[in-house]
Amino acid sequence: MKKINFEKAWFSLGNILANRGEIEKAEEAYKKAIEIKPNDSKFWFHFGNLLFDNGKILKAEKAYRKALEYNPKSDFIRSNLKILLDDKHKKTKNKFHKSE
Numbered sequence: 001m002k003k004i005n006f007e008k009a010w011f012s013l014g015n016i017l018a019n020r021g022e023i024e025k026a027e028e029a030y031k032k033a034i035e036i037k038p039n040d041s042k043f044w045f046h047f048g049n050l051l052f053d054n055g056k057i058l059k060a061e062k063a064y065r066k067a068l069e070y071n072p073k074s075d076f077i078r079s080n081l082k083i084l085l086d087d088k089h090k091k092t093k094n095k096f097h098k099s100e
Helices: 006-019 023-036 041-053 057-070 075-098
Strands: none
Touching: 006 023, 006 041, 023 041, 041 057, 041 075, 057 075
């Protein structure tokens, strides 16, 4: 009998829900996949993308860092984390300039 990979099912559901714009449900599906297989960098990476795309910057950064922990050689993860950090830095810098 073939083993069922529930983590892959939750991950796929997360992708489908994200594509349909059902963000909260997609978040929950990705969390379920991560709960089952917490060391899968792909799950963390896609979860980070969903969070980043929806303005949840701090949570996205944590997800990307977790993905990088499990796959330190990934250029995709490094690139997205860099984009996030650059964006975060620009927003912080703009806040300071606007307050003068």
